[in-house]
Each structure stands twice: as structure tokens, then as C-alpha cells.
Amino acid sequence: MESKTCIVIPQNVKAGTSHTNGPPSPCLQRLMKPYENQPSLIVAVEALYAYQAWVARVVMPIAFQWIEEHYKEVYKTIDEKNRDDVGVVIAAAFKLVQQTDGYKKGMKAYEEYEKALRDGTLRTEDLNPVWTRITERVRKATEESFEAEKEFLDDTI
Numbered sequence: 151m152e153s154k155t156c157i158v159i160p161q162n163v164k165a166g167t168s169h170t171n172g173p174p175s176p177c178l179q180r181l182m183k184p185y186e187n188q189p190s191l192i193v194a195v196e197a198l199y200a201y202q203a204w205v206a207r208v209v210m211p212i213a214f215q216w217i218e219e220h221y222k223e224v225y226k227t228i229d230e231k232n233r234d235d236v237g238v239v240i241a242a243a244f245k246l247v248q249q250t251d252g253y254k255k256g257m258k259a260y261e262e263y264e265k266a267l268r269d270g271t272l273r274t275e276d277l278n279p280v281w282t283r284i285t286e287r288v289r290k291a292t293e294e295s296f297e298a299e300k301e302f303l304d305d306t307i
Contacts, residue, residue, distance in 0.1 A: 190292070217243045 232238040266272035
């Protein structure tokens with residue numbers, strides 16, 4: 151029996167100076183059938199789509215709201231023919247963001263994070279606890295799934 155799970159890929163739309171999520175693209179039936187490929191490859195592709203959808207539905211609207219709030223500063227460096235090019239607009243906005251105190255503070259915090267990581271003093275208990283719990287459950291389920299089938303496989307993880 152073929153799976154009926156589908157992956158919906160949201161469309162990013164930038165019209166003039168606004169960004170919105172357009173209607174989802176037509177539903178894609180599984181790109182790879184469960185019987186055709188290694189399960190970890192299928193899960194990886196589906197996870198990449200989930201990440202792309204999160205960026206499109208959550209991160210991009212935040213970015214374009216910031217751009218709208220800083221319209222004059224962002225667009226003053228962009229020539230007319232590139233004003234609707236999402237990559238050009240994001241690059242111009244990023245140059246401005248890099249000059250902000252918040253970004254500089256974040257870069258300093260990243261340097262401290264890297265140092266603690268190198269020194270072995272990094273405390274991770276409070277870093278992204280929800281995503282950490284989800285990741286731990288997904289990894290555990292993957293290991294258990296392969297373990298349950300190990301008698302048939304040479305390549306269990």
C-alpha cells in the first residue's frame with residue numbers, strides 16, 4: 151500500500167515591498183517511496199522540507215516586517231531594477247542589521263559560546279530545551295526502529 155502522506159511546500163512571495171506566504175504549492179506525494187530508499191534519506195529530505203517551511207512561514211515574515219520598518223535605510227542602497235529581488239533586499243537589510251548593537255551583542259555572545267565549547271565549559275541544559283527534547287525523541291525512535299530490524303540489516307545505526 152502506497153503512503154498518502156504529502157509534503158506541502160509554502161511559496162515565498164515578495165510583491166513590491168511586501169513579503170507574504172502565497173498559497174502552498176500543489177501537494178507533493180512522497181518524493182521517495184518508502185520501499186525505494188534508505189529510511190534515513192527519506193527522513194532527511196522530509197526534515198529539510200519541514201525546515202524550509204518553518205523559514206518561509208515564520209522567519210521570512212519577521213525579516214520582511216523589520217525591512218518594512220526600516221524601509222528607507224534598506225532601499226536607499228538598492229537600484230530600481232533590483233528592488234523586487236528578495237536576495238538583494240535581504241543582503242541590504244543584513245548589512246544594516248550587522249551594524250546594530252543587538253547584532254554586535256549576539257556576535258560577542260557567540261564568541262563566548264565558542265570559547266566555552268572549546269574549553270569544555272559550555273552548559274547546554276537551557277539551550278533550546280523544546281527542540282532538544284524533540285531531537286532526543288526523534289533520535290531515540292530512529293535507533294529503536296533500526297534496532298528492531300537489526301536481524302535483517304548489516305548497517306544498523
